[in-house]
Structure formats: C-alpha cells, structure tokens
Amino acid sequence: MTIEGKTVLVTGANRGIGQALVGEALSRGAKRVYAGTRQPLAHPDGRVTPLTLDVTSAAQIQAAAGRVGSLDLLINNAGLALYDDLSDRAALERHLAVNLFGTYGVTQAFLPLLIASRGAVVNNLSLNAFAPLPVIPAYSVSKAAAFSLTQSLRALLAGQGVSVHAVLTGPTDTDMNRGLDIPKAPAESVARAIFDGVELGEEDIFPDPMSQSLAEGWRGGAVKAFECQLAALADAEPVPS
Numbered sequence: 001m002t003i004e005g006k007t008v009l010v011t012g013a014n015r016g017i018g019q020a021l022v023g024e025a026l027s028r029g030a031k032r033v034y035a036g037t038r039q040p041l042a043h044p045d046g047r048v049t050p051l052t053l054d055v056t057s058a059a060q061i062q063a064a065a066g067r068v069g070s071l072d073l074l075i076n077n078a079g080l081a082l083y084d085d086l087s088d089r090a091a092l093e094r095h096l097a098v099n100l101f102g103t104y105g106v107t108q109a110f111l112p113l114l115i116a117s118r119g120a121v122v123n124n125l126s127l128n129a130f131a132p133l134p135v136i137p138a139y140s141v142s143k144a145a146a147f148s149l150t151q152s153l154r155a156l157l158a159g160q161g162v163s164v165h166a167v168l169t170g171p172t173d174t175d176m177n178r179g180l181d182i183p184k185a186p187a188e189s190v191a192r193a194i195f196d197g198v199e200l201g202e203e204d205i206f207p208d209p210m211s212q213s214l215a216e217g218w219r220g221g222a223v224k225a226f227e228c229q230l231a232a233l234a235d236a237e238p239v240p241s
Helices: 016-027 058-067 089-099 101-117 137-160 187-200 209-219 222-235
Strands: 007-011 032-037 048-052 073-076 120-124 163-167
Touching (some): 007 101, 016 032, 048 058, 058 101, 120 137, 137 163, 209 222
Parallel strands (some): 007 032, 032 048
C-alpha cells in the first residue's frame, strides 16, 4: 500500500504518536485523514476530518463509522497506560477496555469498508506485548492481548484482502511516557517508520531504535514461524466429521 491518494483513519489523533501519524499521512499525500479524538479537534488542513471517537463507546464508534464513506487504512492508536500493581481489578479492566476491546470494536465497525477497499489495519501496540514492564503490568497485559488479537485478525482477514500490521513500539517521547527517565524516540520518527512499514508490507513493524534491536530476532525466530504455521490453517479445508 502507498499512502498517496488514500483515506486514513487514526484514533487517539490529538497528541503524541497519533498527532504525528496525522501529520505524516498528510505529508505522504493522503486524500482524506479522519482524526478520531474524545474531545473536539480543529486542524488547519482541509483534508483532515475530525471524528468524535471514544473507543470505549459503542455508540460513538457506530456514529463515526456512519460518517466515513470509504476507508483504506485504519490505525488503531488510541491507548491507555497507568501505573498499577495488578492489585486493582478495575485498573486492569480499564486498560483492557481501551487497548483491547477499543481496538476490537473500532476494527469491527470499519471492517466492511476495509474489505471493500482491500485495505489495511494497523494496531499500535508496544514492546510490552512481548515482556511486561513491572510498573505498568495492566498496560502490558492489555497490549499482549491486543497483539494476539492482531495476529488472529491477520490470519482471518488475509483471505478477504485486508492486511493487518502490528506496531511493536518502544519508548517514545509522548505524554504517556513523560515519567520514564529513559531514552525515547521522537513521535515524528516513529510515525514515519510506521508508514514506511505499511508501505513495505511488514506484518510486524519495529519503529524505533529499541524495538529495532529485537526485530531480526523476532522475524527469524521460532515463535514467528509458529504463528505463520498456525495462520496457514485458516485456509485449510475443514475435516469431514
């Protein structure tokens, strides 16, 4: 896929990586960019159409889907990360509501448009899908679940012409990571790498220096090979009973 002339939807588009993704899509010549945010958003570029979109609200998801006539690329970027210690079930449920079920709900709502365009889904996840960060375990659990969702959708939708990409993002210089005293990649460079990965057809995108250090090991590893082996079963003929 090339972004030029395409219609793109970005959730969580008001700041951080989401804001950078909107800007990068415009710079690559996107025809229309739908910017999903919980609060009203004004943008100077006429190609940007704001959408009120809280990914935990089924009503807002359906209303947003009704406003979009066609779609080539859905980027599920909206996310939540709070400090916790897994002692509070409500904190875990809150993370799952945004990072897992929000991604699921938005994808399902826009899937008919993506099938029609033979488009793509991009789920912005985290390296914590691979290994949890102890200070944000509920976030890590939700991102691991969202990664499994991404892999499952990838296998199930391939036959309908929809590609599904996982973005395994490392520390990025955003409000979400402001309290972490570690090297962070600029949001703009992460956004560029995400679109580069989509245009190159990479199933799993590693968009920053920390994540790139794991990319070769992941892509050539036994776990990725096992994912591909199981995904092939999606096209297998059912066994007669």
